[in-house]
Amino acid sequence: MSAATQPLSEPHSEVLQSPESSSEAPVSSVRNDEFSTSVDFFLPNIHPVTRQLTTMTDYITDVAVSINAIDEQNLQEQGYRIINENLNKGTGGARIFLWYKTGANRAAAITKLQVSFNEGMTEGLNRAGYTKITKNLNAGTGGKPMYLWYFKGSGEYDTPIERLSVTTSAPNEGRKLKNGWERLACDLNRGVCGYYIHIWMKRSEHTYICDVDATDSYGVDEDNFRDGYIRIDEDTNRSNPSSFVFIWYRQTTNPDRGLTDLQISNDNKERERYQQQGYKSADANLNDQSGGEPVYLWYKKTKADDPIEDVTLIVNENVVQDYKKNGINVIEKNLNAGSNNKIYLCFKN
Known part of the structure; x- marks a missing residue:
């Protein structure tokens, strides 16, 4: 089950x-x-x-x-x-x-x-x-x-x-x-x-998230691992057993290199807005071949003094309020939109 x-x-x-x-x-x-x-x-x-x-x-x-x-x-x-x-x-x-x-x-x-x-x-x-x-x-x-x-x-x-x-x-x-x-x-x-x-x-x-990416195939896994990336080992596309999509990140001990914000888009208007606001997107659709709207990860680095320290995914909706209570940013947009699976990106500044 x-x-x-x-x-x-x-x-x-x-x-x-x-x-x-x-x-x-x-x-x-x-x-x-x-x-x-x-x-x-x-x-x-x-x-x-x-x-x-x-x-x-x-x-x-x-x-x-x-x-x-x-x-x-x-x-x-x-x-x-x-x-x-x-x-x-x-x-x-x-x-x-x-x-x-x-x-x-x-x-x-x-x-x-x-x-x-x-x-x-x-x-x-x-x-x-x-x-x-x-x-x-x-x-x-x-x-x-x-x-x-x-x-x-x-x-x-x-x-x-x-x-x-x-x-x-x-x-x-x-x-x-x-x-x-x-x-x-x-x-x-x-x-x-x-x-x-x-x-x-x-x-x-202490480490900070300095790079993020997303992949919808295993072809570049070796390169990513060799380049120092960590794979978030939960598929964002759980409703489609033939298409696995993963988010990746790299860590640095230099806070000046840290990203400062992450966002998720699930429609064209959001994609346009994040582009206009200076965000960059990871290439892969996190909701690939699921039948739902395309979902993309966006990231930004500013001169703010609160770089991102950690990023992860949650599949248990029951923890959302507990995460928020502890100051964790939870983006409540389902990465597997159009399915019964609820997968949320969260991060800590």
């Missing part, structure tokens, strides 16, 4: 789940479900200057996935730490967990995470040098195979990841975005019953 068609009685439609449904360690202690060795994590009341001088960071250097007790035992013996949230929660499938290692060597740090849920998505990742974790995140659910990938880069658009987290509760999402967490858009229970499950990360430096 598709997540977009879940009845309200299913966990995928629940919005008022327990706020504890997030593996985020409290400031007062360190658990095995999230990790950072920054001094300011342990001592939040130190003067900012002191924090800057004494911070010593470990980076996420390895990630792994367990789908059974044998995997768990093996990963423990190899020194991995577990994030104690079941990535298959609510499905009746295998208990699946995300694991990680850390280290002080920046050159060994993971800088990007991606998810694939069809064969086409894997080709560019493979050719661009991403590492696939060969454990199906949908194991035992009857859903299509889904895999996590990672990349260790040192280029201009690579910023190390130093903390990981997992949420299984919609009310946690807006607060995490507000607090600087970056969200993998793909629901790890995509296409099956269960809770909305998302992996989150924090980077070692």
Whole structure:
């Protein structure tokens, strides 16, 4: 059963789940479900200057996935730490967990995470040098195979990841975005019953969105990955299983390079208005071959002092008000117009 068609009685439609449904360690202690060795994590009341001088960071250097007790035992013996949230929660499938290692060597740090849920998505990742974790995140659910990938880069658009987290509760999402967490858009229970499950990360430096694009084929995936782009791993054209459309973005640590606004057009008048206002558009129709109006992503960069820090997609309408309450910009124009799927672009300045 598709997540977009879940009845309200299913966990995928629940919005008022327990706020504890997030593996985020409290400031007062360190658990095995999230990790950072920054001094300011342990001592939040130190003067900012002191924090800057004494911070010593470990980076996420390895990630792994367990789908059974044998995997768990093996990963423990190899020194991995577990994030104690079941990535298959609510499905009746295998208990699946995300694991990680850390280290002080920046050159060994993971800088990007991606998810694939069809064969086409894997080709560019493979050719661009991403590492696939060969454990199906949908194991035992009857859903299509889904895999996590990672990349260790040192280029201009690579910023190390130093903390990981997992949420299984919609009310946690807006607060995490507000607090600087970056969200993998793909629901790890995509296409099956269960809770909305998302992996989150924090980077070692503050980042800003400096470029966006959109593609309606897999032909340029390798080039995009090699050029430092991150794919938002949720298809904006979910109603058409033969035409996958994805939004991409690049990050910079330089706020002066950050974009300052994003917009969505779904008719000719809006397209003309955004052109007149100096916006530029991504090439691909986000609603390709769906039967609905063409939908385009528009972006703009001005000299404003509030560059965009994060961008993602949401397919769960129940989180819209929570995102807005936490200061997240939600563009309530359906990217999959003309279908029953509701997909919204949101971003944080």
